[in-house]
Amino acid sequence: MWATARRMASTTRSASSAALTFELVGKCSTTRARASILTLPHGQVNLPIFMPVATQASLKGLTPEQLEATGCRLCLNNTYHLGLKPGQEVLDAVGGAHKFQGWNHNLLTDSGGPMLLTPEHSMSLQNSIGSDIMMQLDDVLVTTHPDKARMREAMERSVRWLDRCIAAHKYPERQNLFCIIQGGLDLEMRRECCREMVARDTPGIAIGGLSGGEAKDDFCKVVATCTEQLPELKPRYVMGIGYPEDLVVSVALGADMFDCVWPTRTARFGNAITKHGVLNMKRELYAADFGPIEEGCGCQCCRPVGQEGSLGITRAFIHHNAAKETVAAHLLTLHNVWYQLDLMRQAREAIIADQFPAFVKKFFVGLYPDGQNYPSWAVNALRGVGIELLGR
Amino acid sequence: MTVDTEPQEPESTAMRFEVVSSALKEGTAAAARVGRLALPGRRPIDTPNFIAVTSRGTLPHVTPDNISKHLQVSGAYFSLEDFVEKSQQNLSRPPPIFSAPTSTNHPTPLYSFTGTPSHITTILAARRLPAVPSPIGNSTKSISVFTNTGFQNLSTTDYLSAASTLEPDITIPLADLTNNSPPGTSPTSKRALRMAERTDEWIADWFSSPLSTSTSTFAPVLPIPYPIQWEYLSRLAEDYIPSSQLSGLAVHDPDIIPDLATHQPSLLSLPLLSLSNPSNPHLILRHIAHGTDLFALPLINAVSDAGLALNFTFPAPPSSGSPPLPLAVDLSLPSFSTSVTPLSKSCTCYACKSHHKSYIHHLLQAREMLGWTLLQIHNHATMSAFFGGIQRSIKDATFEDERLSFSRAYDSEMPAGVGERPRMRGYQYKSQGGEENAGKKKNKPAWQKELAVEDDKVEVPETDGGRELQEKGVGEVVKGSGR
Numbered sequence: 001m002w003a004t005a006r007r008m009a010s011t012t013r014s015a016s017s018a019a020l021t022f023e024l025v026g027k028c029s030t031t032r033a034r035a036s037i038l039t040l041p042h043g044q045v046n047l048p049i050f051m052p053v054a055t056q057a058s059l060k061g062l063t064p065e066q067l068e069a070t071g072c073r074l075c076l077n078n079t080y081h082l083g084l085k086p087g088q089e090v091l092d093a094v095g096g097a098h099k100f101q102g103w104n105h106n107l108l109t110d111s112g113g114p115m116l117l118t119p120e121h122s123m124s125l126q127n128s129i130g131s132d133i134m135m136q137l138d139d140v141l142v143t144t145h146p147d148k149a150r151m152r153e154a155m156e157r158s159v160r161w162l163d164r165c166i167a168a169h170k171y172p173e174r175q176n177l178f179c180i181i182q183g184g185l186d187l188e189m190r191r192e193c194c195r196e197m198v199a200r201d202t203p204g205i206a207i208g209g210l211s212g213g214e215a216k217d218d219f220c221k222v223v224a225t226c227t228e229q230l231p232e233l234k235p236r237y238v239m240g241i242g243y244p245e246d247l248v249v250s251v252a253l254g255a256d257m258f259d260c261v262w263p264t265r266t267a268r269f270g271n272a273i274t275k276h277g278v279l280n281m282k283r284e285l286y287a288a289d290f291g292p293i294e295e296g297c298g299c300q301c302c303r304p305v306g307q308e309g310s311l312g313i314t315r316a317f318i319h320h321n322a323a324k325e326t327v328a329a330h331l332l333t334l335h336n337v338w339y340q341l342d343l344m345r346q347a348r349e350a351i352i353a354d355q356f357p358a359f360v361k362k363f364f365v366g367l368y369p370d371g372q373n374y375p376s377w378a379v380n381a382l383r384g385v386g387i388e389l390l391g392r
Numbered sequence: 393m394t395v396d397t398e399p400q401e402p403e404s405t406a407m408r409f410e411v412v413s414s415a416l417k418e419g420t421a422a423a424a425r426v427g428r429l430a431l432p433g434r435r436p437i438d439t440p441n442f443i444a445v446t447s448r449g450t451l452p453h454v455t456p457d458n459i460s461k462h463l464q465v466s467g468a469y470f471s472l473e474d475f476v477e478k479s480q481q482n483l484s485r486p487p488p489i490f491s492a493p494t495s496t497n498h499p500t501p502l503y504s505f506t507g508t509p510s511h512i513t514t515i516l517a518a519r520r521l522p523a524v525p526s527p528i529g530n531s532t533k534s535i536s537v538f539t540n541t542g543f544q545n546l547s548t549t550d551y552l553s554a555a556s557t558l559e560p561d562i563t564i565p566l567a568d569l570t571n572n573s574p575p576g577t578s579p580t581s582k583r584a585l586r587m588a589e590r591t592d593e594w595i596a597d598w599f600s601s602p603l604s605t606s607t608s609t610f611a612p613v614l615p616i617p618y619p620i621q622w623e624y625l626s627r628l629a630e631d632y633i634p635s636s637q638l639s640g641l642a643v644h645d646p647d648i649i650p651d652l653a654t655h656q657p658s659l660l661s662l663p664l665l666s667l668s669n670p671s672n673p674h675l676i677l678r679h680i681a682h683g684t685d686l687f688a689l690p691l692i693n694a695v696s697d698a699g700l701a702l703n704f705t706f707p708a709p710p711s712s713g714s715p716p717l718p719l720a721v722d723l724s725l726p727s728f729s730t731s732v733t734p735l736s737k738s739c740t741c742y743a744c745k746s747h748h749k750s751y752i753h754h755l756l757q758a759r760e761m762l763g764w765t766l767l768q769i770h771n772h773a774t775m776s777a778f779f780g781g782i783q784r785s786i787k788d789a790t791f792e793d794e795r796l797s798f799s800r801a802y803d804s805e806m807p808a809g810v811g812e813r814p815r816m817r818g819y820q821y822k823s824q825g826g827e828e829n830a831g832k833k834k835n836k837p838a839w840q841k842e843l844a845v846e847d848d849k850v851e852v853p854e855t856d857g858g859r860e861l862q863e864k865g866v867g868e869v870v871k872g873s874g875r
Binding site: 056057058059060061062063064065066081085086087089090093094099100101102284287288290300305306309310311312313314316317319320321324325326327328329330331334 | 447448449450451452453454455456457458475479481482485488489491492493495496497498504505506507540729730732742746747748750751753754755757758760761762763764765766814817819
């Protein structure tokens with residue numbers, strides 16, 4: 001009875017497929033940002049979400065328990081790498097990647113990319129991995145590829161490959177296959193691809209081929225064009241996106257899911273992601289800086305000493321061991337993953353409270369405190385969805 | 393309103409060590425013993441036991457949250473040389489650790505700088521364990537230490553001042569050790585005599601200087617024969633035990649303990665910490681049989697880096713005339729690729745409860761850092777259980793028998809480990825002349841590693857064998873993605 005009452009009181013709408021439920025719980029009244037709950041075979045995740053990348057079934061030195069403690073409930077594995085090591089036979093023998101790496105939450109795998117031979121092989125491998133979300137094999141060209149005919153061919157081939165993937169997918173009742181929209185920077189081609197892909201009714205939809213060196217303006221146009229066309233009650237995943245500005249703008253444009261190796265890779269180079277930008281802890285500046293990696297951050301490293309689970313890690317200690325002891329990389333990885341997940345948590349709360357535009361402005365002021373040098377691509381993209389960064 | 397309570401002892405500021413039980417029999421000079429070492433504010437350490445060995449202030453591969461959650465380790469060895477390198481950009485900057493602010497959770501600069509959990513007993517020495525040999529000798533008032541930016545001198549007064557500032561629970565004063573002779577060789581008798589004389593002088597300076605009362609001193613016992621250092625050792629016994637300034641001994645070669653028992657029995661009332669870096673558990677057992685209470689064990693870090701999971705228990709499992717068991721499992725071997733059993737059957741550590749050999753084999757193959765982390769957790773847990781078994785057997789007076797069975801049950805040495813180690817860092821070794829040219833580089837060139845696997849941005853030739861693609865310009869795709 002309580003559950004019924006709650007459902008009636010909210011404007012929640014949801015859609016389900018065999019192995020996934022998508023529940024829209026909030027929409028920004030200005031931009032296209034959405035907050036939702038995605039229920040997958042290994043539990044519920046809140047969208048928008050950043051998904052850290054555990055390339056080889058391990059998140060760069062963190063134990064699954066530590067990754068869980070950051071709040072992560074969905075992370076990536078790379079099909080190509082798992083196909084090489086440990087290999088499909090081992091995955092089959094062990095019973096899939098969840099068991100293999102001791103991760104009881106959700107996994108998403110990419111298609112394995114052009115290293116794999118066929119859509120069928122990609123599906124077979126992803127079925128062995130047992131990921132909660134599998135990606136179709138697509139024909140990726142860099143978006144800046146000059147040959148329009150070749151681009152169209154890649155787009156059309158990706159559609160045909162989706163059909164082959166759907167046919168080859170052995171476990172649609174327990175693994176979700178997402179399609180990938182291609183079409184480069186040609187917005188008309190993207191629209192056409194959206195129509196074709198949507199018609200195939202996969203449980204979720206990815207926008208692919210981006211983050212390959214195109215201008216940020218073009219990137220935003222493609223995301224906006226696609227989200228405009230996509231069904232409301234399906235998750236939308238923009239692949240390969242990880243810079244905080246890109247995440248916030250893409251959320252404003254109506255995307256829900258993101259992944260990128262950058263936050264964890266840059267941690268290993270001694271870089272900390274903060275609301276004031278990326279700080280390189282190897283700089284002499286931080287040698288005797290006894291503040292937390294980021295003031296006000298709630299991660300285990302930074303939360304104030306005395307709070308539950310606080311480690312009291314200082315910038316000085318990270319500086320002392322960056323690129324020397326692996327522990328410094330592990331600690332920065334903990335921090336950076338937390339930062340990315342928390343950014344999306346905050347965006348989500350702002351959307352539900354219908355305060356998202358204020359959140360976006362506050363976020364950009366944090367990065368550009370003088371209010372002057374906002375990147376024009378972000379200004380333009382946000383203007384397109386009703387947020388004026390340059391206004392008061 | 394008052395609540396009746398047991399009369400409580402006031403919180404003591406002094407270290408306490410008591411021997412609970414000893415296997416000492418009539419006529420024997422030194423023997424295995426069970427004790428408890430308690431430092432104010434720290435988790436007491438039941439002995440015999442071991443302490444972890446840190447590198448640059450951290451247990452290698454294990455973050456402080458994992459230390460608190462998953463290790464039973466109660467003590468850690470720190471070396472000052474890991475913190476005092478000269479900054480190349482800012483030569484005049486004093487080592488930052490000396491100005492690290494303290495708090496209740498991190499009560500001394502050593503804790504706050506390194507993030508070491510406060511239940512861990514901290515032990516400070518000048519040099520890493522094992523120390524990188526220095527080509528420069530020690531002088532009358534200083535020793536040569538090896539930092540991340542090269543060799544430098546550490547004077548006795550600088551070391552005293554560092555110890556006073558950092559306030560470790562236990563400090564080991566400087567010893568004049570030969571650090572330029574090849575390992576395994578003993579110094580000439582002339583050199584040995586000077587080692588004893590200098591160390592003797594230094595300890596006198598040390599105890600005549602004001603030192604924080606919260607630091608207990610463990611005096612070094614040199615790796616030279618007793619007759620050469622008897623004057624130094626008798627001074628320790630006769631001057632500094634009565635004055636309560638001496639709290640323990642840091643023994644470089646525990647085989648001297650029987651001599652101490654014969655000539656300076658009062659020294660054996662002190663806790664004995666071994667810095668001898670034993671290479672296998674048989675040696676540990678031998679030193680325990682002499683009466684060693686605590687071990688700093690760099691062996692564990694080395695074993696984890698080698699991809700080995702320790703696999704022994706004390707007492708040893710009953711053997712039925714079978715060949716000796718290996719002391720460790722080499723997880724790099726391909727035979728473990730599909731093995732879903734824990735690293736060791738009886739182990740209850742986090743790595744064994746949550747993971748299996750197959751995964752750890754994979755992590756080592758893929759050179760993922762988590763492999764070393766999980767091995768560190770397992771290997772420290774195995775060592776804790778080993779020492780727990782030793783304590784029980786001493787109490788039950790079965791130690792000597794069990795020690796004999798153990799020596800029969802297991803191989804005499806650790807396996808080498810075929811896996812590739814983590815990259816060596818500058819502070820971990822000194823390259824010897826000619827090594828680089830002789831193809832003996834410590835690390836593989838970085839580009840090889842990158843070629844192997846670096847996240848998902850691997851440059852792999854596109855081999856999409858789909859027939860359509862082969863016909864229509866795969867080459868273009870490759871070109872395009874390079875831009």
